[in-house]
Amino acid sequence: MHPTLDQVNQRIAYQKTALPLMYGDVDFSVTPERYTGDISVSSMAAYAGKFPPPPADMVARVRAYTMLGDVTADAYAALMPKYGFKRLVGMLQEACDKGVEAVPDAPPQLVALIREMEVKPAWLNMDLVRKGGELNRLPMAIFAPWTIRGAFLATFMNKYTALPMALTGTLSNATAAKRVNETATFFTVTTLPGALEPRGEGFKAAAMVRLMHSMVRFNVLRGMNIWDKSVYGIPIPQVDQMPAGLIDVFLLAYKMKEEGRTEFTADERARVEFSRYRCVLLGLPEDLLMDTPQGIIDIMNARSASIRQDFDDATCGALVRATMAAFLPPDRSLASRIRNALEGRVAKLVLVKNFLGGNAQAARDMGVPVGPLDYAVALAILPLITLKMALYDLALKTPGLKAMADRRLVAKIHRLLKRYGHADFTTDAGSYRPAAPVAAAAGPTG
Structure with missing residues (x-):
């Protein structure tokens, strides 16, 4: 049973009491500028009137969760002054690999984080999760390597959600490449057999992502003068993890709606269960994880409609340009350079089609030139x-072929993970940079 809205608000207010070092000077009664209840000025402005408004309860929950961090992981991250971020990372990795009991003098905050992640929701069917992981191996092994850079740009199309990435140094090409590859690593590794079980690689990756986000919140909220809470609210609130965690089932739900279907097939249900549980491991509140096609559409639209529309070229445009210019492969061999060049051209089309409404000139305006060769490359590669x-699906x-095909996908995923490189999932405040002054900038919005 979902918590009431009053219980949600109590949980949010509790952050101030539980972690005064981080949240002590946050006024949770103040709605930040990033939130809007007016869809006409939101990131859903282009779709105003094209879908029924989400249920009022969902709208209220999204508004509330705009101010929620991750209480359990934040408490562990708040130990940085005592342990240092490297030791926190090391203890968490050991706890995931060997069990928290194996960590000498494990702080209670670490024990609480691991224990919370080990709790299985009442609705969870792990057999469906395993099936969903199996079904997701195909797109992650074949499709994602060509589109992950373009999909990564979604975070950058709005200044209110892009700022944490700008602050943590992602404006440099090298750091942008690292973040893209880490994102690819997380979503890819979670599809491996047994990955989301305790001690699994996906479970460990989720724990590391939670700690990384909490470290960002700790470093930003601890008194740095580079974050205006009245404008941006809480860094990386829970609602900002919904797009990455639920985009696949959101697109599935929209496709079903277009087909006039209201019930998931068995395979679709497995995909949904897999995505929802992965989100649980990332710390998302369960009442944001709908289990029906319409519910998924409504909650995702409620989140998009809650974010004020604003594109700041000094932040958003710079992040897009850095990501597009980043060299992703692990080496500079001829094969790697060719692949990076081809994949980068496909990424341009992902940007134009998915985030700029098909407007190639908008991409050019932000410094990402899109020309005939990019379309030609995409038209050659995407059909292949x-x-x-x-063929794999068949x-x-x-x-007689299923087991062999799955083994080949698993092997391919292992090769991809090697290509993506080791994912640290860490953030160091020493590398943070003040955000550029926010100014009106012509360009696309999102």
């Missing part, structure tokens, strides 16, 4: 990817 996906549905 689609064909390869279809093999996965054919008795």
